[in-house]
Every structure is written in C-alpha cells, then in structure tokens.
Amino acid sequence: MNRRTEPEKLTPPFTQQARSPFFSSGFLILVGGCLALFLYLVFQSESGNSDSSQPAAVEQVTENSQKAKRKELIAYLQQHPDDEFAHFQLGELIQDRAPYQALENFSHVTSRHPRYYEAVEAIAEIALEQGLPERASAALFILVREYPEERRFQKSLAQLLFAQRKYNRALRYARRNIELGGDQAEDYLLVAEILKQAGRTIEMTGPLKQALYLEPDLYAAHLNLAYAGLYSGDLETATREARWCLAKKPESTTALRYLALINRNQGNIEKSLAVINQALQIDSEDIECLLLKADLLIYQRKGAEAYALLKPLYATQQTDRRYVSALSRAAGLSGKREEALELQQLNQRLIKNEDLRPSSLQSESVQKTQAGRK
Amino acid sequence: MTGFRSSRNTIPVWLTVLFSLFGPLFFSMNGDLFAEEKQSAIAFQDVTDAAQITFQHRSPVTVQRHLHLMMGSGVGWIDFDRDGFPDLYCAQGEEWSNVERKQSQPVDIALSNRLYWNRRNSQFQDVTVASGLTVLNYSMGIAVGDYNHDGFDDLYVSAFGRNLLYCNQGDGTFSEVSSFAHVDDPGYGASCTWADLNGDGLLDLYVVNYLEIDRDHYPICSRRVDAARVYFICHPRYVPGQYDVVYLNLGNGSFLDVSQKAGLHNEPARQGLGVFAADYDQDGDMDLYVANDSVANQLWINNGQGVFTDQALVSGLAFNRTGDREAGMGLAGADYNGDSELDLLVTNYFGETNTLYRNEGALFFLDVTDETGLAAPSRARLGFGTSFLDVNNDGWEDLFVTNGHVHDRLSQLGKAEPYEQEPQLFLNLAGTRFDDVSEQSGEFFKTKQVGRGCAVADFNQDGLADLAVSHLNERLILLENRSAPIHKSIALQLVGTVSNRSAIGAVLEVTGGSRKMTRLRKGSSSYLSADEAWVTCGLGDSNAPVAVKVRWPGGKTENWTGLQPGGRYTLIEGTSVLPEQPPTQP
Numbered sequence: 012m013n014r015r016t017e018p019e020k021l022t023p024p025f026t027q028q029a030r031s032p033f034f035s036s037g038f039l040i041l042v043g044g045c046l047a048l049f050l051y052l053v054f055q056s057e058s059g060n061s062d063s064s065q066p067a068a069v070e071q072v073t074e075n076s077q078k079a080k081r082k083e084l085i086a087y088l089q090q091h092p093d094d095e096f097a098h099f100q101l102g103e104l105i106q107d108r109a110p111y112q113a114l115e116n117f118s119h120v121t122s123r124h125p126r127y128y129e130a131v132e133a134i135a136e137i138a139l140e141q142g143l144p145e146r147a148s149a150a151l152f153i154l155v156r157e158y159p160e161e162r163r164f165q166k167s168l169a170q171l172l173f174a175q176r177k178y179n180r181a182l183r184y185a186r187r188n189i190e191l192g193g194d195q196a197e198d199y200l201l202v203a204e205i206l207k208q209a210g211r212t213i214e215m216t217g218p219l220k221q222a223l224y225l226e227p228d229l230y231a232a233h234l235n236l237a238y239a240g241l242y243s244g245d246l247e248t249a250t251r252e253a254r255w256c257l258a259k260k261p262e263s264t265t266a267l268r269y270l271a272l273i274n275r276n277q278g279n280i281e282k283s284l285a286v287i288n289q290a291l292q293i294d295s296e297d298i299e300c301l302l303l304k305a306d307l308l309i310y311q312r313k314g315a316e317a318y319a320l321l322k323p324l325y326a327t328q329q330t331d332r333r334y335v336s337a338l339s340r341a342a343g344l345s346g347k348r349e350e351a352l353e354l355q356q357l358n359q360r361l362i363k364n365e366d367l368r369p370s371s372l373q374s375e376s377v378q379k380t381q382a383g384r385k
Numbered sequence: 386m387t388g389f390r391s392s393r394n395t396i397p398v399w400l401t402v403l404f405s406l407f408g409p410l411f412f413s414m415n416g417d418l419f420a421e422e423k424q425s426a427i428a429f430q431d432v433t434d435a436a437q438i439t440f441q442h443r444s445p446v447t448v449q450r451h452l453h454l455m456m457g458s459g460v461g462w463i464d465f466d467r468d469g470f471p472d473l474y475c476a477q478g479e480e481w482s483n484v485e486r487k488q489s490q491p492v493d494i495a496l497s498n499r500l501y502w503n504r505r506n507s508q509f510q511d512v513t514v515a516s517g518l519t520v521l522n523y524s525m526g527i528a529v530g531d532y533n534h535d536g537f538d539d540l541y542v543s544a545f546g547r548n549l550l551y552c553n554q555g556d557g558t559f560s561e562v563s564s565f566a567h568v569d570d571p572g573y574g575a576s577c578t579w580a581d582l583n584g585d586g587l588l589d590l591y592v593v594n595y596l597e598i599d600r601d602h603y604p605i606c607s608r609r610v611d612a613a614r615v616y617f618i619c620h621p622r623y624v625p626g627q628y629d630v631v632y633l634n635l636g637n638g639s640f641l642d643v644s645q646k647a648g649l650h651n652e653p654a655r656q657g658l659g660v661f662a663a664d665y666d667q668d669g670d671m672d673l674y675v676a677n678d679s680v681a682n683q684l685w686i687n688n689g690q691g692v693f694t695d696q697a698l699v700s701g702l703a704f705n706r707t708g709d710r711e712a713g714m715g716l717a718g719a720d721y722n723g724d725s726e727l728d729l730l731v732t733n734y735f736g737e738t739n740t741l742y743r744n745e746g747a748l749f750f751l752d753v754t755d756e757t758g759l760a761a762p763s764r765a766r767l768g769f770g771t772s773f774l775d776v777n778n779d780g781w782e783d784l785f786v787t788n789g790h791v792h793d794r795l796s797q798l799g800k801a802e803p804y805e806q807e808p809q810l811f812l813n814l815a816g817t818r819f820d821d822v823s824e825q826s827g828e829f830f831k832t833k834q835v836g837r838g839c840a841v842a843d844f845n846q847d848g849l850a851d852l853a854v855s856h857l858n859e860r861l862i863l864l865e866n867r868s869a870p871i872h873k874s875i876a877l878q879l880v881g882t883v884s885n886r887s888a889i890g891a892v893l894e895v896t897g898g899s900r901k902m903t904r905l906r907k908g909s910s911s912y913l914s915a916d917e918a919w920v921t922c923g924l925g926d927s928n929a930p931v932a933v934k935v936r937w938p939g940g941k942t943e944n945w946t947g948l949q950p951g952g953r954y955t956l957i958e959g960t961s962v963l964p965e966q967p968p969t970q971p
Contacts, residue, residue, distance in 0.1 A: 183799060210736050213765045214801050244761025275755055278818045306706065310756050312745070336708030340701060343749050348699060355698040358708040359681070366622075 077104055095124045102133060110137045114146070128157055139167065144175055155184065162191040169201060178209035196226035203235050215239040216248075230259060237269045241276070249273050264290040264297045271303055283307055298328065305337045314344025332361050426869040427776050427812065429827040429852065433863045436509050440499050440861040444478030444523070446793060449605045451481050452618040453523060453545045453573065453598065455791045457769070457837030457857040459913025461527030462844070463500075463538050465516070465553055469878075469953070470503040471842040471917040473853055475861050476524035476542060498524050498542065507845050507865070517558045522546055526913040530579030530887040532588045532634055538887065538918065543574025543592055552638075568640050570630045573598055576716075578908035580662035580671040581885045581938050582647075583691035587634035588885045591673055593657035594627035608798065615797045621678040626654040629675065633691065648685075648693045655680050659716035662890060662908045663727050665700075666748045669940035671890050674702060676713030676731050686748070702729070702742055706752035711737045712767075715838075715912030719773030719782040720744075720903040721757075722816035725894070727905060730759075732768025732786060732912070735802045739763040739771070739786060758818045759784075759811065766806050767791065770839035770912040774850040778872035778923030780902050781813035787836025787854050805833035808854065827864075834859055842917035848874045848951060850921050855914070873950040874923045875931050879906050882958040883939070890938040893920060897950065898927030924950050 084101040091097060102116035114137050120130035131150045138147035151168040158164055165188040172181035185202045199222035203215045216239050222232040233252050240249030250273050256266035267290035274283035284307050290300045301320060308317035318341040321334065328334040335358045343351035444454045458476035465472050477498045494511075497519045501509035513519055523545035529538050537553035547569045551559035563569035572594040582589040598604065606619040631647040632640035644650065659676035666672060670687040674697075677683065681703040685693035697703035704710055712734030721728045726744035733739055738760040742750040754760045766788040773782040788806035795802045810826045811819035823830040838855040845851065849866035856862070875895065879888035891906040904922050909915040924931065931948040935956060943961045948954055 179799065186799075211800065213736075242761065243765060246761075272755075276758065276761060278756065278758060280756065306755075309751060310753060332708035336704065336706060339708075340706070340751060343699070343701060344745065344751070348749075351701075352699040355701075355703065355708075358704065359698070362708075362710065 080104060093119075095120045096126065099124070099126050099130055102130065106133060106137060110141055113137060114141075114143075128154065135164075135167070139171070144171055147171055148175070155187075159187075160191060162188050162193055165191060166193060166198070166201075169205070173201070173205050173208070176208070178205050181205045182209065194225065196222040196229050196232065199225070200229065200232055200235070203232070203239075207235060207238065212239055212242040216243070216245075230256065233259075234263075234265060234269075237266065241269055241272055244276075246273050246276060262293050264294050264300055267293070268297075268300050268303055271300075271307075275303075275307065280307055280310060298324070298331070298334070302333055302337055305341060309337070309340050309344060312344065314341050314346075317341035318345050318347070329357070330361060332358050332365075335361065427810065427822055427826045428867040428869075429776075429810070429829055429864040430867050431827070431829050431862055432507065432865040433860060436501075436507060436863050437511075438473065438501055438509050438861060438863050439511070440475040440477075440501070441495070442475075442478055442856060442858055442861065443480065443496060444858050445480055446858075447481050448616060449607075450616045450618045450794075451603060451605070452596070452621075452624070454478070454481060455618050455793075455857065456525070456545075456575075456595070457789075457835070457913070458524050458855060459527045459576070459770075459838035459911075459915070460840050460853045460855040460861060461529050461540070461909070461915035462840050462842040462853070462917035463529045463540060463915070464503075464918065465500070465538060465540075465559075466502070466557060467537060468503075468505070469919075470505050470846065471844055471919070472503045473501040473509060473844075473863070474518075474527060474529075474540065475499045475501070475855065476527055476838075476913065477520075478858070479521065479523040479545075492519055492521060494519065496521055503844060512557070515557065517560065518551060520549060520561075522549075524549075525574050526577040526593070526909065527915045528577045528579050528590065528909045529915045529918070530588045530885070530889055530908065532579065532590075533638060534587075534886045536886070541568070541577055541579070541590060543570075543577045543913075545573050545598075547571050548574050548577070548592060562638070566639050567642065568632050570594070570642075572627050572630070575658045576660045576909060576913050578660050578662050578673075578910075579885075579887065579889055580673070580908050581890065582631060582671055582687060583633060584670055584689060584939055585634075585636070586881070586884055586939075587636050588887060588889065589634045589691070590630075590632040590640065591660060591662065592630040592632070593660045593675055594629050594654075595656055595658060595678070596621060597625040597627045597654070610797055610799075615794060617792050617794060617798065621656040622680065624656070626656040626677070626680070628654040629657055631691070643691065647691055652683075652695055655683065657683075658714050659731070659910075659912055661716040661718045661729065661910050663718060663905060664890060664892075664938075665727070669938075671938065674716065674718075674729060676716050677710075678713050679710060679734075680713075681710050682713050682731065696748065700748045701750040701752070705738070705740045706754070709737075711740060714767075714769045715771045716910055717771040717773045717784070718905065718907070718910060721773065721782055721784075721813060723781070723902065724816075725901070725903045727903075730771055730773070730784065732771045733763070735767040735790060736764060739766075739768045756818075758820065762809060762811070762821045766809065767802075769837045770854065770914060772839050772841045772852070772911050772916065774841045774852070775874070775921070775923035776810070776812070776850060776866060777868050778849065778870070778874045778925070779813075780872070780897075780900050780923045780925035781815055783813045784811040784819055785809070785839060785841075785852060786811075787834075787839050787856075789835030789837065789857060803833065805835050807831060807833055808836055829862065829864055834862075838912050838914040840911060840914040840916050843876060843919065843921050844917075846876070846953070848876070848921070872923055872925055873928065874921050875933075875948060875950055876953040877920045877922065877933060878918060878953075878955040879920070879935060879937075880955060880957045881937060883941070884937045884958060887918060888937065888958070892936040893922070894934040894936070895922045895924075896932040896934075897924040898929045900925050900927055919953070 081104050088097050098116040098119035102113040106113040117130040117134045131153050135147050135150035148171050154164040165184045169181045169185035182205045189198050199218040202218040206215045219232050219236045234256050237249050237252035253266045253269040271283045271286040287304045305317040305321050321338045335354050339351045339354035461474045462471040463474050499513045500516050500518045502512045524542050526543040528541040532539050537555045539553045540551040542549045550563045550566050550568045552562045573596050575593045575595045577592040579588040604619045604624050607614050607616045631644045633643045656678040657675050658678050661674045662671050670689045672687050673685040675683045682697050683695045684697035684702045686696045715732040717730045718727050728744050729742045731740045738754045741754045741759050743753040767790045768786045770787040772785045776783045787808045790804045793804045809823045812822045835857040837857050840853050841850050851866045852864040854862045879891050881888040888906050889908045893904045895902045904920050932946040934944045936942045
C-alpha cells in the first residue's frame with residue numbers, strides 16, 4: 012500500500028529543554044495573558060470562520076481516528092479474512108481514497124450478511140464512479156430486484172444499460188423509473204433517447220411531449236421531437252420543432268439538417284440542398300450534413316459531384332456503413348463500377364462484424380420441438 | 386308580353402357582358418376544381434360478399450408461435466376457362482396440429498385452397514371440388530402460366546412442405562402432376578414464378594425457398610419477461626436459409642432441377658420470400674430479383690443459358706441507401722417514372738422503409754424512397770404484398786401495399802408495434818412522388834388487418850384495375866375499383882408462339898397520343914401472388930388510337946397500331962396484323 016504509516020506522522024515524544032530567564036513565572040503569566048487576549052481578538056474578528064476552523068480540527072481528529080480504525084481493521088482482517096462485517100467497515104472507511112480496494116472489500120460481503128445490500132449499493136456507486144459498467148450493472152440488477160420501488164436504482168440502471176447499447180433493457184428500467192414517480196423532464200427525455208437509439212423512433216413522441224410539458228424550453232426535447240416527426244412522417248411537427256431549435260440556436264447544423272430532410276421528404280430537392288449548404292457553411296466537416304448532401308446529389312444523378320464530396324473522407328469514415336454505401340452509389344453512378352462493387356463488399360464485411368452484436372429480438376432460448384405438438 | 390320579352394332579351398345582354406368579363410375565369414376555376422375532385426376520387430369497394438367469395442384463411446397461432454404460421458398465403462388470378470374473365474385462386478394455411486391428423490380425416494373444403502370461377506356478373510362460384518383442386522397443406526406462393534403450351538394456364542403452388550403442380554386439363558379440371566413433373570420440392574417454398582430461363586420458349590420455374598426448418602426439430606424462440614416465458618417467432622437470421630430451386634422445363638411434361646448448375650449454390654443459401662422475373666440487363670434473357678428476409682437481396686443475372694450470377698451488390702439492389710439489409714418480403718416492379726426502365730419496390734419490416742429502387746439503366750439502381758415520399762408512410766408498417774397498378778388510368782402506375790406484423794405479442798416484449806395494420810394506397814404524381822391517398826380511397830383502407838398477399842386484375846372488365854388481398858387468419862378481400870373513370874384504358878393479352886405461350890417477360894411499349902408507357906407482362910410478384918395475365922394500361926388524357934410495340938422474350942419486337950382506347954386485344958406473336966375485335970370497354 013502507498014499509505015504512510017501512522018508513526019511517521021506523529022510528533023516526537025517529549026524532549027528535555029534547557030532552562031532560560033524567559034521561563035520565569037511572571038513572564039509566563041504575562042505571556043499567558045497576552046496569548047489569551049490575542050486568542051480572544053482572533054476569535055472575535057474571525058468569528059465568521061469559526062465554523063470552518065473548528066470542524067477542520069474535528070476532521071483532523073476524525074481522520075486520525077479513522078486512520079487508526081483502518082489500521083486496526085487491516086490488522087484484524089489479516090487475522091480474520093472471512094469477517095464480512097470487517098470487510099464492510101473497511102470498505103466504508105476507504106471508499107473515497109481507495110475505491111478499488113473498497114470494491115474488493117465490499118465484494119466479500121455475501122448475501123447472508125445483514126449489510127449485504129448496503130455493500131451492493133456501495134459497489135454500484137464505486138463501479139459507476141470508476142467506469143466499471145459490468146460491475147455496476149450487476150450490482151444494480153441485484154438492487155432493483157431487492158428494492159423494486161426504489162426509483163434511483165431503476166434510473167441508474169437505465170442510464171447504464173443505455174450507455175452499453177442494451178436498449179430494450181434500458182427502456183424497461185427507464186419506464187419503471189417514471190412509473191415510480193420520476194417526473195422530471197429528463198426522465199422522459201431518457202426514455203425518448205433510448206427509443207431513438209433502439210430504432211423505435213415512432214414511439215418517441217409521447218415521452219418527448221411529456222418532457223416538454225414539464226420543461227417547455229428543453230432544447231434536446233424539441234430537437235428530438237423534430238427528428239421523431241420527420242421520421243414518422245409528421246412533417247408539420249418536424250418543421251415547427253426544427254424552426255424552434257433554429258430560433259434558439261441559429262448555428263445548429265442538426266436542426267438545419269432536419270429542415271433539409273423535411274424538404275427532401277416533401278420532394279423539394281433544390282431547397283433541401285440550399286439548406287444543407289447553409290449547414291455546411293457553419294461546419295464544413297459535419298459528416299451527417301455531408302452525407303445528406305451527397306445523397307441529394309446522387310438523387311439528382313450528379314454522381315461525380317457526390318463522389319468528389321465523399322472520396323476525401325474515406326480515411327476517416329471507412330467503417331461507417333452509411334458513408335461506404337453513399338460512396339459506392341456515387342461511384343456506381345459515375346461509372347466506377349469496380350470501385351462501387353468493392354465498397355459494397357466492404358459494407359458486407361462491416362455487416363458481418365455488426366452481426367456479432369445481439370439483436371433486439373434474439374431469443375434467450377431456441378428450442379427444437381417435435382412435430383405436431385402445440 | 387312585351388315587358389316579359391324585353392326582360393328576356395335584356396338578361397342575356399348583361400349576362401353576356403358579365404360572361405365575357407369573368408366567364409373564362411369562372412370556367413377555368415370550375416375546370417380546375419372539377420379536375421382536382423376527379424383526381425382525388427379514388428374509391429375501392431369491398432365487394433367480397435357480393436361476389437360470393439367466402440374464403441377464410443386458417444393459420445391458427447400456437448402457444449409456441451411456430452414461425453411458418455405467421456407467414457400467410459398468397460392469392461392468384463388465373464383464367465382457367467379462357468373466357469377472358471380472371472378467376473380467383475386462394476391459397477390456404479393449415480393448423481400445426483394437422484400435420485399428424487390430416488391423413489386420417491375426411492377433407493373439409495373450408496381447410497383447402499379454393500378456386501372461385503368468375504361468372505362474369507361480378508359474382509364468383511366456388512368450384513374447388515369440381516376442378517380437383519382440393520388440397521390440405523400450408524400453401525404459400527402461386528404461379529400461373531401455360532407450361533405445356535396447350536392454351537390453358539396451369540398452376541404451381543409452393544408450400545411449407547411439398548410443392549404442387551396442377552395441370553389444367555382444359556375442361557374445367559386440373560390434375561396434380563407434381564411427382565410426374567418432378568417439381569415437388571419439399572422445402573419451405575415462398576414466392577414462385579414461371580419464366581423462360583434458358584430461352585427455349587418453354588416456361589421454367591423459379592421457386593424461392595425461405596428457411597431450412599426441420600418439422601421434427603422446429604426452432605422455437607422465447608424470452609423470459611416478468612417471470613413468464615413469452616414465445617415469439619424466431620428471427621429469420623437465426624434460422625438457416627434454404628436454397629432456391631430452378632426447374633428447367635424439358636418440354637415433355639417434366640422438369641429438371643438445375644439449381645446447382647444454374648449457379649444458385651455458388652452463394653450461401655438465403656432466407657428468400659419474394660421474386661420478380663424480368664430482363665434487368667436487357668440482353669434478351671430473363672433475370673430474377675429475389676427479396677430476402679433480413680439478409681442481402683439477390684439479383685440473379687442470366688448468361689442466356691440459364692446460368693446465373695448474383696449482381697445485386699454492384700447494381701445497388703442488395704441493400705438500401707444506408708447500406709442496410711432489410712426484411713425483404715414482397716416485390717413489385719413497374720416503370721413508375723416513365724423513363725422506360727423497370728423500377729422495383731421491396732416491402733420491408735416495421736421501422737424500415739419499403740424501398741423504391743429507381744432503375745438508372747446499365748444495371749444500376751438507386752434507392753429513391755425518401756425523395757419520392759414513400760419513406761415516412763412505410764416506417765410504421767410491416768409491408769408484405771405490394772402491387773403497382775394504375776388506379777385512375779392516368780398512365781402513371783400507382784402503388785398498393787398490404788401490411789401486417791409477424792409478431793402478435795410485441796406488447797409483452799415492451800414494443801408498441803401493432804399486429805394488425807391498415808393497407809395503403811399511394812397515388813403516383815406524374816412519376817415524381819407518391820401521395821398517400823389511403824384515407825380517401827375507401828373503408829377498406831381504414832381497417833386494420835394482417836395483410837399478406839395481393840394480386841391485380843380487372844375482374845369485371847370495366848377497364849379499371851381491381852385487387853384481391855389475402856390476410857393471415859382472416860377473410861380474403863376482393864376490392865372493386867370504383868374510381869371515377871376520367872381516363873380510358875386498353876387491355877392487352879399477349880400470346881407467345883415462338884416465345885413462351887404466356888408471354889411472361891414480354892415488354893409492352895404503349896403509345897397513346899404523345900404519351901409512351903412501358904408495361905411488363907409479369908410472372909408472379911407481390912408476396913406469394915400472381916396478377917392476371919391481361920395487361921391493363923391507363924391511357925391518360927389521350928383518346929387517340931393506340932400503338933403497341935411488344936418486345937417478346939428473346940428480344941424480337943413487333944408493332945401493332947390503330948388499337949382503340951377502351952378496347953381489349955389479344956396480340957399473338959408473329960401476327961402483327963390487328964385481329965378483328967371490337968372494343969368492349971364501356
């Protein structure tokens with residue numbers, strides 16, 4: 012361990028001092044009086060700071076006592092490594108300064124122990140703080156089972172699973188969080204964002220409207236609602252929300268892109284191009300905007316232009332299947348059939364890699380049954 | 386008298402002045418309003434009961450949600466008696482438990498595929514038993530074509546299990562010749578089509594197979610939700626695909642399975658559902674586009690000898706614009722934008738779009754779904770059957786899509802995707818965009834159902850294209866097109882002599898006035914379904930005599946001129962002199 016041992020920090024024991032005239036009793040009384048007066052003045056003048064200085068002292072005392080306790084517990088655990096309560100206590104003591112060690116200690120607390128769920132909660136907390144999603148989710152799953160009515164566990168688990176791209180499970184807990192009383196706009200926004208990433212865009216509208224009811228100026232909700240409207244064909248809502256976003260943030264390339272998409276869906280290809288060019292003036296490297304512009308050019312049979320726009324991005328975008336597909340279409344349209352084929356083959360390889368990820372409808376069990384049985 | 390006369394004389398004077406000032410405006414407004422009203426007057430009426438069609442599809446779901454029970458069955462138009470009026474063939478499903486029981490039980494006609502004879506008075510008669518078409522299996526795809534050149538259309542039915550070929554005897558009956566003809570593939574057949582694949586003038590068969598399912602070891606999928614096990618049909622990506630089959634017509638009533646030789650096994654088997662045969666590279670032979678479920682679609686390009694290579698990747702037809710494979714259910718093909726090239730529409734899964742591929746020529750296609758307005762309306766639907774048909778005879782092919790999910794208990798899995806869904810009708814706006822006119826097109830389009838197949842025919846010969854739509858576990862619906870007949874159409878039947886007799890694969894270039902329209906004599910299309918053999922082509926504003934140029938399979942072209950709008954004509958290969966036939970359309 013990298014901690015200093017207690018003796019290193021202790022003051023040396025009493026030492027013998029030589030006597031001097033300054034240590035006469037009168038002198039000592041005088042000094043004592045001055046010191047008392049000085050302390051009084053300091054106390055009076057810094058009465059505002061007294062709150063902080065006193066706890067600091069208390070803290071120091073506590074720290075010292077915790078150090079002692081830690082030392083004691085460590086020593087004790089060396090003799091009794093199976094004492095779950097000692098592990099729990101030590102975990103609590105060192106959680107802030109040695110989280111990984113604390114994690115280890117809390118892990119020794121088994122489900123038979125009365126402090127087990129406190130240990131699990133601590134594990135979840137530490138794992139979340141330290142970026143250990145697997146350990147955090149394992150702990151949170153235990154907690155949501157034990158405390159199904161405890162909203163914070165549901166929400167944390169939802170956020171965690173969302174970050175892990177486990178959308179269906181994330182959605183379950185995000186919705187449960189709301190059922191249990193989560194009534195912040197962000198609770199609904201979380202549901203909407205999970206639905207978006209899960210490809211269930213059509214279902215986003217409800218939670219987004221609820222989020223906006225709770226917080227009418229929530230920008231992210233407006234932007235997502237524009238997307239949801241665009242996706243589901245409600246172009247009126249999509250247009251209104253995209254314009255609202257642009258009024259708030261005129262430089263938003265995402266809102267501009269949505270406007271361009273709306274125009275494309277309405278068949279206004281030229282107008283769509285104009286809007287996407289406006290977005291590209293703000294950020295010429297916005298890949299989403301570049302892809303949309305290429306798409307529009309391809310539709311207009313301007314294959315060479317689209318190809319020229321996309322080709323320079325190959326080095327950075329070659330694993331993005333949307334990019335690869337767009338470049339392939341541009342190549343094919345401009346007569347580069349060999350390259351178009353190679354790009355489609357690359358796309359196929361990328362798909363194969365993606366297939367290693369579980370599908371949303373993948374069964375947990377596939378059985379083989381006999382014929383004729385219901 | 387005088388006063389009356391004078392007043393009668395004066396009114397026209399001021400009326401004349403008024404009319405001369407505002408008359409043109411008034412008439413132009415009226416004209417516009419009238420035109421607009423007419424434009425939107427698309428109307429389809431459910432006439433199933435009136436037509437005495439009582440077909441009820443039966444495919445009851447099991448607790449364990451066996452996959453094939455969710456896929457439904459097709460519908461096909463076949464003029465089996467050659468009276469010019471298309472008859473209706475409906476494919477039936479089957480209970481899972483019947484697999485073991487049916488052998489010992491008497492046949493219940495309600496559980497069989499059905500043939501409805503068109504009695505020409507907008508009524509149909511069930512002639513299933515008399516025609517010998519009683520069958521108990523889980524029927525899927527339907528292909529109609531005259532494989533033996535006897536002048537009568539025959540019937541091929543793919544199935545979850547052994548496929549069946551019915552030879553039309555010409556006397557109103559069919560005989561089942563599957564074994565004799567060696568076309569009884571036992572796989573999981575989906576869409577199938579007749580097409581001359583080796584250019585010998587005989588119709589060959591292409592059968593799309595879906596999944597490799599062993600009935601004795603059926604894949605069952607489930608998930609645990611809230612302490613309960615929820616079963617749902619397995620995702621096709623987790624069940625192996627099955628190779629499609631090519632049967633070559635030997636001309637003696639039998640066929641030869643040449644799938645391997647044809648190159649189909651040069652790639653891994655895929656989960657196929659839809660097929661559309663056409664000469665995509667315009668080199669005079671028939672190619673095939675296959676819609677695969679959740680894996681890349683295939684474009685089998687024919688080398689002229691019946692050997693195929695998949696060129697879907699390079700042609701842009703394997704994936705959608707973002708490089709994603711989609712769920713590929715049904716297929717429709719038409720020249721939607723009037724550039725004489727065959728464009729393709731693929732129906733896909735909920736959350737995906739139905740994808741429209743614009744043919745750029747030189748075997749290159751572009752996904753133009755978003756720009757044509759088809760993306761957003763299809764995202765919240767799971768499309769199956771689809772057909773291009775010109776509902777208002779304006780010369781632009783409109784689009785019908787029937788929808789319905791494959792999962793009936795998604796709510797238990799926390800998903801808000803409806804099982805029953807409304808069908809959709811999109812009006813083609815002069816080849817630029819499609820306008821969703823479903824809400825204004827009749828009650829049928831407001832009814833949620835589990836749609837599967839659909840097929841087009843002008844069953845009552847009124848010059849307007851009608852529709853038959855099959856549903857999973859529900860009634861088949863016959864929709865009569867009762868749109869205001871602003872424009873006329875022309876109905877054309879092609880008869881091949883050198884090329885296949887059904888002329889499947891022939892391309893028609895129909896010129897009426899200044900408009901030139903390209904139509905295709907299709908094989909099977911949509912999802913598991915077959916349109917009628919007659920090609921009904923709307924003529925738009927033109928009332929001028931019509932010229933038709935036919936490019937027969939093989940590449941030979943012939944011209945017919947002087948055809949009258951509203952007429953019905955049979956064009957026989959090699960006889961470019963117009964047969965004496967009076968127009969019959971009202």
